[in-house]
């Protein structure tokens with residue numbers, strides 16, 4: 055079991071605040087949501103938290119490495135609490151649904167460049183563009 059959020063915040067030298075805990079809990083329960091959705095989730099639990107506070111918390115948590123920010127091309131930025139690995143994402147072209155895909159092998163960069171051109175590669179950023187099951191079903195029943 056991963057350390058609890060209070061432990062994670064303290065380990066990152068961040069003060070434990072209710073908005074930070076609320077954002078982390080929202081992202082744990084709803085991975086890959088955008089900023090507006092995080093705001094709605096946090097304010098449903100804590101109506102006094104301002105939009106700006108959520109923006110600030112997302113930036114602080116991302117900078118501290120407690121939250122990962124992903125931005126598939128053409129989509130708004132999404133956030134998740136699954137950090138520390140180089141997992142990838144499958145994205146539905148129709149509805150934008152996102153799911154995690156584990157690395158093909160072990161650790162970053164996890165894909166070997168056919169020619170690294172002398173660069174030291176440390177990460178492969180892969181997006182699998184796809185049609186999700188719901189969209190495929192809807193399309194087939196048209």
Ligand SMILES: [Zn+2]
Nearest residue numbers: 146149186189
């Ligand atoms: Zn879809």
Ligand SMILES: [Zn+2]
Nearest residue numbers: 134136153154
């Ligand atoms: Zn993910």
Ligand SMILES: [Zn+2]
Nearest residue numbers: 140141157164
């Ligand atoms: Zn990987």
